[in-house]
Amino acid sequence: MTSAGDPIRVGVAGAAGRMGQTVCRAIEGAEDMVLAGRADPALGVELGEILGDVDVVVDFTQPDTATANALACVRAGVHVVIGTSSFDLEPLRGLDHPPNVFFAPNFAIGAVLMMRYAAEASRVMKRAEIIELHHDGKLDAPSGTAARTAEMMQGDVPIHSVRLPGLVAHQEVILGDVGQTLTIRHDSVDRESFMPGVLLAVRRVGSLTESPVVGLEHLLFDS
Template sequence: MIKVAVAGAAGRMGATTCEAVEAADDMELVGRADPSLGTSVADVLEGTDVLVDFTLPDQVVANVQLAAASGVHCVVGATGWDEDELRAAVADRPGNVFFAPNFAIGAVLMMRFAAEASKVMSGAEIIEYHHPKKVDAPSGTAKRTAALMEGEVPIHSVRLPGIVADQDVIFGEEGQSLIIRHVTSDLASFMPGVLLAIRNVAELPESPVIGLEKLLWPS
């Protein structure tokens, strides 16, 4: 059994992750860390194999540094933190770190298709849509998509009630256009990717590893 603790357990993604872990036959939920629960990350590390972090951008690096230094592997779903800072914080730590800006399989396919289309289309722009409580803009998914594409890709952010997490990648060419769209209607869509990361983080060939595509299509 993989013993899992969740940081940000009282949040929307954290609570959904707790439910998914509890329903998995090969996992055991051993800790819920969240200020509203009166429990810190340090409180849940003992006896934990993997810490899943869905906290806030200003908390991620410290959480992951503490866990990885304790030999606990980390799966990070929170976005908006500094990648260079995290890499420095977990260098040569015994715990592995895996991060994905989006754990939905469809979103990873969208990014892969967009990267391919950008090689042959004249230009592209990204529009990402999220709920008003999302603290970072552009989203981690949009930034990751743009980074995988050829050329400069402008990103536009929309924050409105009623939206979970959607993204359009719009390509333009003379006489035609192409739109690659991913729509999320339920947080459950992220859970297969989260569970995949939990099951694989201990065996990563290097750390940190960024992007669910590294697990779906290992080279």
């Protein structure tokens, strides 16, 4: 593991994908990190080949591989930051291993604020529904962000999913009450919007006092 003052050695799983490439660039631009490994079938590099060289793995892969990737990281003594949504988190609960697991449905700071505000508003508004809109290459529906938002809100909150070319990641929470509506909306128009949150998670995952932790709000707010 890295000594105090040394840069964090980061590996990226799914490094050839659109998010993975963006994460690699962000890590290369961070003064306190070094990109120590890129894993992706498209690059001919398996995750296991880089685990001996890294302190933290950032996973932006597929729902059917993210759980196995995280388990492999933990067993190798490597912390893992997961951005892949709709994967099975249950096998990662209660593991007797020191490395930590952090998962965020959305790494954009504005999206985390949107979710927090929606949760607060749902306590006093009568009903709410969520509309989430993503690019047509997104595999899961509803999105992890929408599912997490509904989970944080009070009441039964229906989710409507839209998949179209030209979109990146967008979500509206519409709340209604007698004679009024309230709309809370967040738009990510570029994948760079997720990078400050990803870098924050990489910096903080090693100091978590419990694992797994779900949600960037736990790194942004005291409560």
